[in-house]
Amino acid sequence: MTYSSDDIFPPFEALQAALAAASTGSFTAAAAELEVTHATISRRVEMAEKWFQCSLFDRHARGVTVTATGQIALAKVAHAFDQLKQARQPRPVGHTLPIVKLATTPSFARFWLIPRLTELEGTTQDLRIELVTSALNASLSSGEVDLAIRYGRGQWNDGDEEPLFEESLCPVVSPEVLAMNEQPLSLIQDTALLHTGDTTLWRAWMSHHGKRLTSKPIDRVMGDYAQAIEAARSGLGIALWNPTIHSLDAFNGQLVALNELSCPSPLRFFLLSKPGPAHTPPMRVRSRLLRLLSTGFPF
Incomplete structure (x- = not known):
């Protein structure tokens, strides 16, 4: 054709x-x-x-x-x-709540955002957050979404940017893989590295520890962070865990953190918003999210 x-x-x-x-x-x-x-x-x-x-x-x-x-x-x-899908959905009868479209990565939604969704929405009569999860960056300036949480170095020029966390990287591995070589640095040298999209994070980790990243044929490039963590749990290699956004408790001992080999992350999560009055739904969500961060956020 x-x-x-x-x-x-x-x-x-x-x-x-x-x-x-x-x-x-x-x-x-x-x-x-x-x-x-x-x-x-x-x-x-x-x-x-x-x-x-x-x-x-x-x-x-x-x-x-x-x-x-x-x-x-x-x-x-x-x-x-998404607009086409919404066009065929029946309109709800009666009162409808304001919808705040929040774009983020699937992994951040799974590990951090969804467990806190009710706190961000407020009362049942306040508003509803509609998550737009994709590895692609939805645009605030064009009106595709109202808020966005992006992962990177910032400077997207698409609204006001606020870093959310001080983040670190910690290698994690299954107990079975760790048992094959209990010397952490030697284990990392000999075991498949699990990358999330590209080699940025492992390259930064290697640099922090005075080493240079050398790709191995057994290394794997996973689709996103959650896939890399799941692959590590399945014994496919070593992933870099972000302790800021979730604990390992849910993995029931199937992942072991090599805490002594942690390092600062070169990338961070940022909240992007468009300037507006504090009473608007997007700004209310922003305010609640920042308040959650300021008071601590137990997993």
């Missing part, structure tokens, strides 16, 4: 394939999710890239990562898909 970038809209299947590849991190996984072939996903993504007139993905041996321009484009596609 040929496709002209001058057409008004790209094929739905092309956008669907691109979103699936972005969320799964590989064309193979996207093909399994959409029940089509790898070649079909590749062809459809190329159609989407032709329409957007930019490269949406960087291809590599272990899968794909979304380019900077791809993040912007696919965030808008995801928002458009």
